[in-house]
Ligand code: HGY
Ligand code: MN
């Protein structure tokens with residue numbers, strides 16, 4: 001059956017119930033989720049996802065980075081698979097829908113294909129990418145980044161959390177260090193449904209975001225080293241206060257962001273003070289820094305300006321700064337053919353839509369280096385995400401899932 005009549009609708013009630021089901025794993029009192037990657041809670045969510053994939057006959061593979069691939073055979077086994085999915089890991093104070101929407105909607109696509117007795121020409125693979133968020137080990141897009149060959153498996157598996165647990169050990173502990181190498185394999189396309197995580201679609205009353213590209217970003221790990229000393233006895237001239245110096249660098253991040261107007265993005269999200277004692281002048285402060293911008297040239301300029309000016313602040317404060325660039329992601333355009341399938345699906349369904357650039361990073365950004373890729377956005381309330389109050393409406397989940405369904409089926413049944 002080529003293409004899809006729009007009267008074949010996904011089951012929105014089943015979709016919503018499955019989203020609420022997944023939200024039980026790591027549920028927080030404020031209505032969000034804390035499902036940090038490779039924790040036992042993440043394992044429970046993964047096992048739950050695997051069980052529901054296998055319940056509809058999908059074959060689940062796991063690669064060496066814990067990426068999960070749930071495969072549905074196509075009529076023609078020689079055709080390249082159409083991939084779709086997202087991530088099940090969350091921020092520490094995350095929402096129910098960041099990542100989970102794309103994975104659970106993908107499961108709904110598979111279930112609906114069974115309901116309609118559709119066997120697509122190409123095989124399909126639903127994916128759960130490991131550690132998209134980066135909040136536990138300080139490095140986002142980890143699973144898809146190794147799969148795409150952007151990061152080496154060894155370097156990523158050696159990363160440790162604040163308790164010294166490495167990625168490799170955590171993968172083994174939860175039983176998701178898979179036998180398959182985490183490496184790109186030939187595929188026909190990749191689609192990712194995700195909440196916008198920003199205010200644009202809601203403000204404009206649009207139901208679907210046709211994502212044309214994702215903005216550039218650069219992340220750093222910063223360590224400022226001064227000297228621990230007694231808060232009561234150390235006079236100003238003798239102080240080498242790592243926290244005061246860090247405060248100056250954090251203010252610099254904000255200043256460089258604001259100098260770029262509404263499109264500027266600069267954040268220090270994580271900070272650790274040592275020894276973190278009330279009456280000790282901090283000797284060491286470690287913190288994260290990230291900048292983003294739709295114009296890649298701006299990120300390049302920031303990558304030159306920020307280290308230079310941060311070094312001056314450190315020197316003036318008599319401390320040392322060790323700044324490690326963790327990664328730099330160029331702006332990533334998506335595949336026009338796949339983007340057009342999203343546009344056509346939204347139009348066929350009579351959904352209001354607009355093109356949009358993704359402010360957030362997504363696994364799709366790395367998959368796009370190997371596979372024609374597109375993303376579908378739906379609005380979220382107040383544009384809020386990475387917050388336990390993150391919320392969407394059932395009809396918004398339904399609209400996004402229906403567009404995903406149509407784009408995937410159209411691509412998997414296209415004439416080659
Ligand atoms: O950081 C990001 O852009 C993604 O939401 N993890
Ligand atoms: Mn996400």
Ligand code: MN
Nearest residue numbers: 091098133386
């Ligand atoms: Mn996120």
